[in-house]
Amino acid sequence: MINNEKKYIKELVLSNSSSEHILQFLPGVNVIIGTKGGGKSTLLKILYGLHANYSNYDSDIDQIAKTFGFNVDKLVYSNGDIKRW
Numbered sequence: 001m002i003n004n005e006k007k008y009i010k011e012l013v014l015s016n017s018s019s020e021h022i023l024q025f026l027p028g029v030n031v032i033i034g035t036k037g038g039g040k041s042t043l044l045k046i047l048y049g050l051h052a053n054y055s056n057y058d059s060d061i062d063q064i065a066k067t068f069g070f071n072v073d074k075l076v077y078s079n080g081d082i083k084r085w
Helices: 040-052 057-067
Strands: 009-015 020-024 071-077 082-084
Touching: 009 040, 040 071, 057 071
Parallel strands: none
Antiparallel strands: 009 020, 009 071, 071 082
């Protein structure tokens, strides 16, 4: 039997020296809000790079994350797949 369920990003775990941030997503449309300069576009770039799974994005993601002072620790997909750094 073929599973036609679409895979989506369910959870992204970011951390810095003082805290851990767990971002959870639902199927469909998710809204990201925040102040100007709050990192919304950076988060979208990271999500795109992680989900697209481009090999050169791992180093790009690390660079973006370090620029903003956090680490990308874990990505969880709806099908249970987990990617760790």
